[in-house]
Every structure is written in structure tokens, then in C-alpha cells.
Amino acid sequence: MALAQYSDSVLSLLPPLLAVALAITTRRVLLSLGVGILAGAMLLNMGAPGATTQYLADKFINIVWSEESWNSWNLNIIGFLLLLGCLISLMAISGGTRAFALWAEQRIRSRRQAKMMTGLLVFLFFIDDYFHSLAVGTICRPVTDRHGISRAKLAYLLDSTAAPVCVLMPVSSWGAYIIALIGGILASHGLTGHSPLATFVAMAPMNLYAVFTLLMVAVVVLRDLDLGSMARHEAAAAQGQLFDAARGIPPGASAELPESERGQVKDLAWPIVTLVVATVFFMISSGASKLAADGTAFSLLKALENTDVGLSLVKGGASALLVACGLALRLGLPLAHWGLALKQGLLAMWPAIRILILAWAIGAVIRDIETGKYLASLTQSGPSVALLPAMLFVLAGIMAFSTGTSWGTFGIMLPLAGDLAMASEPSLLLPMLSAVLAGSVFGDHCSPISDTTILSSTGAGCHHMDHVVTQLPYALLIALASVLGYLALGFSGSALLGLAVTGLVLLPCLLWWGRRAVLQPA
Template sequence: MEHGALSLIPPILALLMVMFTRRVLLSLGVGIIVGALMINQTQDMMINESLNLIISIVTGIFVVDGGINTWEFYIILFLLILGIIASLVTLTGGARAFGEWALKRVKTRTGAQFVAGLLGILIFIDDYFNSLTVGNVSRPFSDRHQISRAKLAYIVDSTAAPMCVIAPVSSWGAYIITIIGSILVTHGVSQYGALQAFLLMAPMNFYAIFAILFVFAVAYFKLDFGSMRTHEQRALETGELVDKSKGAVPGGNDDMKPLGNGRVGDLLWPIATLIVATVIFMITTGIQGTEGEKSILATFENTDVAAALVYGGLVSLAVTVVITILRKIPVKQFSLGIWSGIKSMLPAIYILVFAWTIIEIIGELGTGEYLASLVNEHIQIGYLPVLLFVIAGFMAFSTGTSWGTFGIMLPIAADIAAVTDINMLLPVLAAVLAGAIFGDHCSPISDTTILSSAGAGSHHIDHVLTQLPYALIVAFISIVGFLVLGFTTNVFLALLAAAAAFVAVIFIVNACIRGIYGKAEQQ
């Protein structure tokens, strides 16, 4: 059954409930139930059928054709492994030692935020890996500089997906290049290949570029406003890194006390092992999955990211266990550390399962197809990039999946460009990529947003609400760039216009903050 505009009801209802109730699981649950009832509205036993649908979807997340659905299962397994590693590193004193080491070298709060941002740029292989690793590595020194967890989650989230979407050697890059390749073949475009097209589109992805730059601008100019300012002021004045009125962060293991005189290596060795081993397994699984000629692009196109994360995580866990044994941690405390690590990741897993379920419900309702149908060729060509940016943004926001948005919107954007002006192909494809990342940043049901909260140790709703204004500002800057790109098709002029808007926004926001809060607080 076609639901048209009504297909927007479940995601919008869930999003509104999240913002007003600040109870993520309850809100997602209501969206799931409403969506299931809509799907089965013509059934005689609507409630029973709806419950059966929900059960089948949740079961289908983990079981397909009688076997394990390895992607979702491995992602959850990796979360549990990473939670255990983080807990044991805390237990051995490695996290504390790293915090003390970093405190001697990173002298300011601005410097600590810069380091977290640079880590987000450097670890670009995969967004899941980025969000969880950067958050866990950065926490020791960001906590010492009294940076709120909401601020850390913003830094992590706003460098993870934006870097992955413009890096060709990443799980995202391989996926996008594969789609682009089929688009080029379909429309007979031969002047550039898929990889070259991806590289040409990278400077047109204004949202990804300026989201990363804005992270450093926010840190340097102290552009904290709205609820982000509330969190930062609380952290500075009271040392409370999270809003304690909401209770402890679900699954947080901040009460885990170090039992050993840890060393910096107790944290760095597990993390370095995790990074190296994961990359090795990504290459290995990619080679195994590649038929015919082997190449770097083909390897990353066919890599099994979820499996690589689990294999790399297990190797890192083995190293962590050895370090724990060498530090002579008692068996009882070792067992409690493992359980604490598992508990720390359970809230993120609950939210992920609910988010995956509502994404399936939304897919059944045809929400993505309805949003895509709003785009047609009967519009001014110059407005195409902006329109596709907005549509892709709203689709990713509503569905919680940027990859799903890529899969639906990139072919549609290419079809429109083929009908109107084939020279607009790369600009409209870049607009879709940028819009999907924007919507992903705003959506509380986005898995990357959920994992950024988990990695940083932030209340999920706090991360969503504090990041939203910053994402909207970068979206405005991106719209300026896409307007110029649409009417000139000149990438340099478009980048220049977006850069000018970026500078103007920083100046205006900084002036407003000084005017509202006073110059004294900016010192």
C-alpha cells in the first residue's frame, strides 16, 4: 500500500517525542508501533499482525535465511568488545596515566579539543570505528580539561562521517564509488571513471568540509551557545561533565576505579593494536571478497567492515587481557571489569536495535521513496543542488541512514541531471552526499549519532540537541556554496562563496555570543 506523505508520521512522531520527552527508547518504540499499525491497517487482526511484524523485523535484524545476519551481529559484538577493552584499560590505570601524560602536553581546553578533532580526521577508515575509538581515546584528556561530554560527542560526530564521506580509502568511499560506477555506466559517461568522479566531487561536498572546519572554529573561538554553552559552563564551574539531573549516563562506567599504577602504554597498546589489526583485517577480507584483478579500490569496495572490526577488536582485547594480567589485577576485579564494560555498551545497543527496527518500518512504509518523488526535472536547473541537498538531508534525518539515502537519492539525482544537463551530474551527486551527512548529524536515530554518544560517554539526547544548531549553521553555509555551484558550475567560486559565508558566520556568532554573554566569559 502506498502511504505517501503519511509515511512521514512514524519518524516525525518519534523525533518530536525525543525532543519533548528526552526518552529515546520510549519515543522510538512509539514510532515503531505506529508504523507497524499503519502497515497493517487493513488487516482484521491489526494489533496481532503489527506485533508479529515487529517481532519478525527484530528477528530479521539478527537472523536471515536461518543464519546469523553478520553485519548487525558483529557491530553489536564489536561494541561489547570495545566496552570491555575500555573498562579494563580504566582498571589497570592506563586511562588515568594517559590523561596525566596528555595534561602535561596539552595545556589548554582548546588544545584538547583540537587533539580530539585531529584524531577524528586521522581515523577515517570507518565511521563506527572512528566514533567509538576517538571518543574512548579522547575522554581521559578531555575530562582533565573539564570539557563536557556533549562537546566531545559533537567533536567526534562532526569529524567521523564527514571524513569518511570524502576519503576514497574508507568503507564509505568504496560504497559510494561502487554506486557512482554503475551510474556512469547507466548514463554512458566515459570522460572520467568512478574513482576520479569521487575525487572531483570531494571539494563540492561543502557540508563535510565545513563541518570539520567548524569543529576547530568552535574550539578556537569558544563558540559555545544554546544548550552546548550550558553543558560547557557546568563542566567549567562544577566539574560535572554530564547533566546529573538526568541521572548517570546509561551504561557509564565512570565509577570504575583504577587498581594499578598504570602506564601510558596500557592505553596506547590496545588502541594501536585495534587500529592496526582492524586495517589489516579490512584489507584481508577485501582481498578475499575481490574477484578478478586486485586493487586498493577493489579491496576496500569488497571489505567486510563489521567482521574486520570484530577480528581487530578480539586481537586488541587479547593484548588488553595480557596487560591486565601483568598488572596483577585480582581475578574478582578482572571479572567485574568485564561485566562493567559489557554494561557500559548495553544502552547504545538497545537504542541501535530500536533504531534499526524503525528504519525497517520506515522502509516498509516507503518514506524514502516518497521523499525522493518530491524531486523532478521541472525546476530551475541552478536550484537542483540545493534542492537535492535539502531532500537528502530530510530523508537521512527521517530514516536515520545516510547509506540508505545514498542508495536511493544518488541514482535519482543522476537521472535528473541526465534529463536536464549532464554537466550537473557531479554537483547534484555531491549535493546528495552532503545532504545525507547533514541529515545524519541531526537525526537521533542515526547509528553514527548513537555511537558518538556512546564513545564520548554523553547522554544521547544531550548530544543530539547540542549538535543540532551547529549542523544547521553548517547547512546554511553549504546552501550558499550549492547555490553558487548550481548557477555557475564553478567549484572554485562555490568554495570561495562558502568560505566567505563560513567566515561571516563565525564573526556573527562570535559577536552575538559576546553581546549576549559579555566579554568577561570569553576570556
């Protein structure tokens, strides 16, 4: 079926922008995604009803079945969400969540300590952003709930530590993927004397958005500063309203469940430890198996580059659920409680799965309408070489925001940035590649159709659009400072000056913000 092409037309922006605008204004994510999908399908098929209907049917079928085989990535992510939902419910019913909250209450004695625990756990779960958002959310939610921290704040802490740490760490699924792309760029330009890993490490301090997002998290944790609507959510949480109950129970949050009085901390600790250890083991082993099949020598980075993340998450989740079931057997739970754990676990994740399915569908439409190619073409009209890092940051942010994928933006924009740098100013190669990474994470943070954003709100048990709207001011402030930092970096070639300018722009904003919070407390 021939589709109309829009790679050279501003119309390619219509479906994602329509979906995003509706999501922000109406707070109805499913409706907004559906309208964006329909608009894109009609554009691609010139409004023909029959062709549009067939196209939509094909796209939704392709989510689970494509090219004569199951779509293993999508199915594995859905499977992991369902397993995690059942795990969370079973740990609650067995009393493990309650016991852990009581244990933590004796040691985590303040809101600041609860938020510090959430922020620091990223350094144990940095192997993958999906894994981090869901696992850390599961561990920290009982503690943050006890200390009156809003679900929106928890979602912010999860999202703002997941991707920024993963994009800076070479030993992660993100790091392995980016290093592979960098290796291809270096090889295509004959830069064989440079190691892809060393290049990735050298780029880390130039990833201004990721660096300062982590610093912003530290400020928010230590100073308890709330920007925009986050102050309203925190004020409500202080009164016991952790989320907007008028809008129902958020995705990932279970309804009130019976809790066993005999539950112990190990009923939560051992399943979570199993989840971490088993997932990392299966990630490394699946990558090692792929390397062995290709006749390639084993290395940790190569294994992570070739790993099957989705299948590893499913195996890790299944292992953790088996351990939780084994521990729960000793408690003699009634049969009805086992059935309730299964039912509530599946129901808790169903809203998130619906959003993910529509996000995947609009992602397929956006690829067909070639929004990414149109945005990438805009980088070729830069008036000055020194402006290119800042331009690439902005355009990568717009692309990731519009498409909902940072990885897809990496795949399109990194090779383009490499070509631009080598054709114009080779000394700006690393700053331009870093700007793409930073802009992609920024756009991903802001986008309501990003799967990472969806899973962060799911892990926190927060309404999705509440998370998007409350995180947006933080992301925009850091992005504005990063643009100025990339201008300084582009004109000077100094990473240190880029960091200094970004910090100097943020500092007065934070001082004003802090003074305003003191004068006008939430």
C-alpha cells in the same frame, strides 16, 4: 503478509517524524523510537492487532536472524560494542587510562590543545566512522575530562569529524561504497571515459556541508565558541559537571572503577594501537579474500569496497582485548577486578545497544512504508534545472534525517540524481551528486535515530539527546549556508563560487556569534 503501501503518500513520513519529534521534546529516546515503530506497524497493517503484533515480532527477530541465516552485520556491531566496553573497563581498572591522562596532562596543557587532539585524530581513524567515533572517544575522553570539556562538546567533535572526513576520503569504507555507486551511474549513462575515483575526487570541493563542517570544527576548537545549549553544557563542565548526572550515567561511560597504581601508559597505548592496526588489517584482508574468490585483481580501493567492516571490527576489538588482558596479567589484579571489568563493560554498552536495536527496527519499518521513495519522488517536480543541486541537498537531508541512514540515502538518491542530471543538464552531474552526499551527511548529523549519531554519543560518554540537541544548531547553520552555496553553484556551474558564497554567508554569522560570546560569556 501483504502490507499497505505509502510510497505516494505523505503518511509515509509519519513514523520517522513522530519518533524524531518525541525524541526532541521528551528526551526519552527509547519511548520515542517505540512509538514511531508502533505507528508505522499499525499503518502498514491497517491497524489490525494480530497482524501488527506478528509484523513487529518478525522485524525484531530479523535484527538477528533473517533469510534463514544470522544477520551478521547487526550482530557484529553489537559484538564490537561489547568488546569495546570490556576493553575500556579493563584499561581503566589496570590503570592505563589514568596513566595516559597523567601523561597527556603534562603535554596537553589547555582546553584548546585537548580539543585539537580530538579533532586531529580523525586523520588516523578515517577508515570508518563507527571505528573513529568509538576509538577516538576512548582515547580522548580522559584528556577532555581533565580539562573540563563537556561530554556534549566531545560528542560534537567526534560526530562532526567522522562522517565529513570519511565522505571526502576515497580510502575509507564510505569512499569505497560511494565510488562503487558512482561507477554504476557512469556506466549506466555510457560515461566510460570517466574514472569513478577521479569523479569522486573532483566532487570533494563541491561537498559544501562536509567541507564547512570541518572548518566549523576548527573555528570551535580555536575560538572556543559555543552555540545554543552547548554553552550551558560547557559552563557546567567548567564546574566539574561533565554530563547531566541527574539523568544517570550515559551510555559508554563506566561507573567509578578501582584503578591500579601500577598501570602505565602502555596499558592503554598498546591495546589502542592493536585495535587500529588489527582492524585495518582485517578490513583489507577480508576484502582481498572476497576479490580472490571472485577472481578479481587486488587493489586497495576494491578491497575496501568488498570488505566486511563488521567482522573486521569484531576481530580488531578481540585482538585489542587480548593484548589488554596480557598486559593486565603482569599487574596481579584480583579476580574480582576481572569480573568487574567484564560486568561494567557490558553494562556500559547496554543502553547504546538498546537504542541501536530500536533504531534498526524503525529503519526496517521506514523501508517497508517506503518513506525514501516518497521523498525521492519530490525531486521530480523541480521548477528550474539550476535549483536542482539545492533541492537535492534539502531532500537528501530530509531523507537521511527521517530514515537515520546516510548510506541508504546514497543508495536511493545518487542514482536518481544521476538520471535527473543526464536528462536535464549533464554539466550539473557532479554538483548534483555532491549535493546528495552533502545532504545525506547533514541529515545523518541531525537525526536522533542515526546509528552514527548514537555511536558518537556512546564514544563520548554523553547522553544521546544532549548530543543531538547541542549539535543541531551547528548543523543547521552550515546547512543554511550550504543551500545558498548550492544555489550559486547551480546557476553558475562554478564550484569555487559555491564555496565562496557558503563561506561569505557563514563569516558574518561567526563574527556575530563570537562577539555575542565575548559580551555574554557562558
